[in-house]
Amino acid sequence: MRTTLHLAALAGVSALALAVQPACAAEEPAAEGAGTIVVTATKRAVALDQAPIAASAVSGKDLAAANAQSLGDYIARLPGVVFNDYQPGVSEVVIRGIAATTYHEQGQTTVGYYLNEVPVVEPGFPIAIPDVDTFDLNRVEVLRGPQGTLFGSSTLGGLVNYVVNLADPTKIDAAASGLVGTTKNSHGEANYAAKAMVNVPLIQDKLAVRLVALQRFDAGYLDNPGTGVNGSNDFRTRGLRGSVVFTPSAGTKLSYLSSWQDTYLEDQTYLDLDHPYQRVTARAEPQRTRFWLNSLRLDQDLGGAELTAIGSIVEKHNFTQFSYPYYYVTGVTTGAGAAYSAGNARANIKTGEVRLASKGEGPLRYLIGASYMEARKYSYDQIFQSGAEAYIDANPSLFGGYAGSVLTPGDRLYGYISDTFNQDVGVFGEVSYAPRHDIEITLGGRYFWNRYNATVINQAGALGGYEGGYHATDATGYVSNKEDGFTPR
Numbered sequence: 444m445r446t447t448l449h450l451a452a453l454a455g456v457s458a459l460a461l462a463v464q465p466a467c468a469a470e471e472p473a474a475e476g477a478g479t480i481v482v483t484a485t486k487r488a489v490a491l492d493q494a495p496i497a498a499s500a501v502s503g504k505d506l507a508a509a510n511a512q513s514l515g516d517y518i519a520r521l522p523g524v525v526f527n528d529y530q531p532g533v534s535e536v537v538i539r540g541i542a543a544t545t546y547h548e549q550g551q552t553t554v555g556y557y558l559n560e561v562p563v564v565e566p567g568f569p570i571a572i573p574d575v576d577t578f579d580l581n582r583v584e585v586l587r588g589p590q591g592t593l594f595g596s597s598t599l600g601g602l603v604n605y606v607v608n609l610a611d612p613t614k615i616d617a618a619a620s621g622l623v624g625t626t627k628n629s630h631g632e633a634n635y636a637a638k639a640m641v642n643v644p645l646i647q648d649k650l651a652v653r654l655v656a657l658q659r660f661d662a663g664y665l666d667n668p669g670t671g672v673n674g675s676n677d678f679r680t681r682g683l684r685g686s687v688v689f690t691p692s693a694g695t696k697l698s699y700l701s702s703w704q705d706t707y708l709e710d711q712t713y714l715d716l717d718h719p720y721q722r723v724t725a726r727a728e729p730q731r732t733r734f735w736l737n738s739l740r741l742d743q744d745l746g747g748a749e750l751t752a753i754g755s756i757v758e759k760h761n762f763t764q765f766s767y768p769y770y771y772v773t774g775v776t777t778g779a780g781a782a783y784s785a786g787n788a789r790a791n792i793k794t795g796e797v798r799l800a801s802k803g804e805g806p807l808r809y810l811i812g813a814s815y816m817e818a819r820k821y822s823y824d825q826i827f828q829s830g831a832e833a834y835i836d837a838n839p840s841l842f843g844g845y846a847g848s849v850l851t852p853g854d855r856l857y858g859y860i861s862d863t864f865n866q867d868v869g870v871f872g873e874v875s876y877a878p879r880h881d882i883e884i885t886l887g888g889r890y891f892w893n894r895y896n897a898t899v900i901n902q903a904g905a906l907g908g909y910e911g912g913y914h915a916t917d918a919t920g921y922v923s924n925k926e927d928g929f930t931p932r
Contacts, residue, residue: 480500480502480582482494482498482500482582482584482604483560483584483604483606485498485586485593486560486593486751486798486800486810486812487749487800487808487810495875495883495885496586496587496588497523497586497587497588498584498585498586498587499521499522499524499584499585499587500582500583500584500585501517501521501582501583502581502582503577503579503580503581503582503608505517506577506580506583507577510622511577512576512577512622512636512659513574513576513577513680514526514534514536514574514575514603515528515534515574516577517577517583518536518583518585518603521585522587523538523539523587524536524537524538524585524587525537525538525540527542530708530711530712530730530763533569533571533572533730533732533761534572534574535552535554535572536554536556536585536603537553537554537600538553538554538585538587538588538600538601539587539588539600539601541553541599541600542600551566551567551568551569551596551597552564552568552569552572552597553597553598553599553600554597554598554600554601554602554603555590555594555597555598555601555602555603556572556573556602556603556605557602557603557604557605558573558575558604558605558607558700558702558736559604559605559606559607559609559700559738559740560604560753561700561736561738561753561755561757561794562594562597562755562757562792562794562816563734563736563757563759563792564597565759565790565792565818565820565865566596566597566816566818566865566867566893566895567820567863567865569759569790570732570759570760570761570788570789570790570820570822571732571733571734571759571760571761571788571790573704573732573734573759574706575605575607575702575704576638576657576659576680576682576704578620578638578640578655578657579607579608579618579638579640579655579684580605580606580607580608581606581607581608582606583603583604583605583606584603584604584606585601585602585603585604586601586602586604587600587601588600588601589601590602591889591930592871592873592887592888592889592930592931592932593810593871593873593887593889595814595816595867595869595889595891596867596891596893607655607684607686607700607702608640608653608686609653609686609688609698609700610642610651610652610653610686610687610688610698611642611644611651611653611688612644612645612646612647612648612649612650612651612688612689612690613644613647613648613651614642614644615642615643615644616640616641616642616653617639617640617641617642618639618640619637619638619639619640620636620637620638620639621635621636621637621638622634622635622636622637622659623635625662626661626662626664627664627720628664628665628666628674628720629662629663629664629674630662630673630674632662632663632674632677633662634660634661634662635659635660636657636658636659636660637657637658637659638655638656638657638658638659639655639656639657640653640654640655641653641654648690649689649690649691650687650688650689650690651687651688652685652686652687653685653686653687653688654683654684654685655682655683655684655685656682656683656684657680657681657682658679658680658681658682659679659680659681660677660678660679660680661677661678661679662674662677663675663676663677663678663709663710664676664720665710665712665714665720665721665722666720666721666722667710667721667722667723667724667727668721668723669723669724669725669726669766669777670710670724670725670726670727672710672727675709675710675722675727676708676709676710676711676712677708677709677710678706678707678708678709679706679707680704680705680706681704681705682702682703682704682705683701683702683703683704684700684701684702684703685700685701685702686698686699686700686701687699693744694743694744694745695741695742695743695744696741696742696743697739697740697741698739698740698741698742699737699738699739699740700736700737700738700740701735701736701737701738702734702735702736703733703734703735703736704733704734705731705732705733706731706732706733707729707730707731708729708730708731709727709729710722710724710727710728710729711724711728711730711765724766724768725766725768725776725777725778725781725783726764726766726779726781726783727764727766728763728764728765728766729762729763729764730761730762730763730764731760731761731762731763732759732760732761732762733759733760734757734758734759734760735757735758735759736755736756736757736758737755737756737757738753738754738755738756739753739754739755740752740753740754741753744802745799746802747801747802747803748799748800748801748802749799749800749802750797750798750799751796751797751798751799751800752795752796752797752798753794753795753796753797754794754795754796755792755793755794755795756791756792756793757790757791757792757794758789758790758791758792759789759790759792760787760788760789761786761787761788761789762785762786762787762788763784763785763786764783764784764785764786765783765784766781766782766783767781767782767783767784767826768781769782771826771828771831771856772828772831772834772835772851772856773828773830773831773834775828775830779829780828780829780830781828782826782827782828782856783826783827783828784824784825784826784827785824785825785827786822786823786824786825787822787823787824788820788821788822788823789820789821789822790818790819790820790821791818791819791820792816792817792818793816793817793818794814794815794816794817795814795815796812796813796814796815797812797813798810798811798812798813799811799812806876806877806878807874807875807876808874808875808876808877809872809873809874809875810871810872810873810887811871811872812870812871812872813868813869813870813871814867814868814869814871815866815867815868815869816865816866816867817864817865817866817867818863818864818865818867819862819863819864819865820861820862820863820865821860821861821862821863822859822860822861823858823859823860823861824858824859825855825857825858825859825902826855826856826857826858827853827854827855827856828851828854828856829854830854831847831851831854831856832847832848832850832851832852832853832854833847834847835847835850835851836848855902857902858900858901858902859899859900859901859902860898860899860900860902861897861898861899862897862898862899863895863896863897863898864895864896864897865893865894865895866893866894867891867892867893867894868891868892868893869889869890869891869892870889870890871887871888871889871890872887872888873885873886873887873888873932874886874887885932886932887931887932888929888930888931888932889929889930889932890927890928890929891927891928891929891930892925892926892927893925893926893927894923894924894925895922895923895924895925896921896922896923897921897922897923898919898920898921899919899920899921899922900918900919900920901918901919901920
C-alpha cells in the first residue's frame with residue numbers, strides 16, 4: 444500500500460495541463476479548455492474524435508490529475524489494452540489480446556513503441572522497452588488494430604506513441620513537480636520524485652530551447668532473506684530531455700529532440716506466494732536499462748500539402764542478473780557460491796522517414812512516404828559459479844580430465860553471444876475519400892524489403908554436450924535471410 448503527497452509549481456501555463464490543437468507541428472499545445480485532442484500517430488494531425496481508426500489518447504492534463512508516473516499507471520485503463528508488468532524496462536503492452544508469446548523476450552513485440560513518432564524498439568525481441576516518465580508529456584496515443592501499412596513490422600496489435608512537449612519559441616515557461624510518500628513494508632525508506640522543466644525563447648517566435656530533468660525513487664517493499672536485505676527491490680528512474688525548435692519562416696519548422704532515461708532495479712519483483720512481501724534468492728537480481736534518443740525533424744508547409752522528414756538514432760542498453768538455485772559444478776546453491784547469470788545487451792537503431800500528406804478538410808486526402816531502418820543488436824548472456832574452475836581442477840576425474848581453465852574459464856559455466864543486423868525499407872501510401880462526415884473509404888498499402896543477418900556463438904563450457912555433460916568447444920552459427928512483399932489496406 445502506497446501513500447503519496449504530490450506537489451507541483453507552475454510558471455506561465457503548464458504543459459502538463461493542456462489539451463492540443465492542430466498546428467504546423469502537432470505536438471504544440473493549445474490553450475487550456477480547447478477540449479480537443481489531436482493525434483499524430485496516423486502520420487497526419489487528426490482530431491481524436493475524427494480519427495478513422497480505433498484510437499485512444501491520454502492528455503498531459505489527465506496524466507497529471509491521475510498522478511501517473513509511468514506506463515503502468517494509466518495504460519491498462521484504455522479499452523482493449525492489457526499491461527504485462529514483468530520488470531521495469533521490459534514490461535510490455537498487449538492490445539486486443541495479440542501477443543507473440545507470454546513473455547516478450549521470446550519473440551518480436553506485436554505492439555510498436557514510439558517517442559514523437561520515432562520507433563524505440565528494434566526488430567526481434569527487444570532488449571528493453573522504454574517506459575517514458577510522464578512529466579512534461581503532451582499526451583500518449585494508442586492505436587488499436589494492425590498498423591503495418593503505415594508503420595511496418597511490430598505493429599500487428601497496434602502501437603503506443605509518446606508525445607513529449609517540444610520547445611515553444613513564443614513564451615517563457617517553467618514547471619516543477621515533487622512527490623513524497625511511503626510504501627507498506629518499505630522499512631522506513633521514503634518514495635520521492637523531483638522533476639523540473641524550463642522553456643526559454645532565444646529568438647522570439649523563431650528559436651527556443653526546452654530542458655527537462657527528473658529523478659524518481661520507489662522504496663522496495665520485498666524482503667529477501669537469501670541476501671539478508673529488507674526492502675530489496677528499490678527502484679530508481681532518472682532522465683534528461685532537451686529540445687530545440689527553429690522556425691525560420693511561417694511554414695518551416697526544424698525540431699531537434701534528445702531524450703535520455705536510466706532505470707535501476709536493485710532486486711527483482713517476483714515473490715514467494717506463500718510469504719507475502721518476501722522473495723528468497725542466493726544473490727540479488729539487479730536490472731538496469733537505459734536509452735538515449737536523438738532525432739531531427741523537418742515540417743515544411745507546401746500550401747496544399749505538408750512535407751515531413753524525420754531522422755533518428757536510438758541507443759539502448761540492458762543489464763540483468765538472475766540467481767540459480769540448481770546444483771551445477773560445485774553443488775553449492777547458497778550464498779556467494781550459488782550460480783548466477785549475467786546478461787549484457789545493447790542495441791543501436793537508425794531510422795529515417797520522409798512523407799508528403801495532403802492538407803485541408805476536403806473529401807479527398809492522400810499520404811505517401813518512404814522509410815528506412817537499420818538496427819544492430821548485440822547480447823552476451825553468461826552463467827557463472829564462483830569457485831567452479833578451482834573445483835574442477837581439484838576433481839579432474841569427475842570432468843573427463845579437462846582442466847577448469849578449459850571448461851569454466853573465469854568460472855563461466857556457459858556463454859551465449861548473439862550479434863544481429865536488420866535492414867528494413869518501406870514505401871507506403873494511402874488515399875481516403877469521405878463522401879460524408881461520418882463515412883470514409885481508405886485504400887492503401889506498403890511495399891517492404893528487409894534483410895536479416897545473425898551470428899550466434901554458443902560457448903558450451905561445463906554445461907555443454909560432451910559425454911558426461913561437459914564440452915570445451917565453442918559452436919558458431921550464422922543465419923542470413925531476406926524477404927519482400929506487399930501489405931494492403
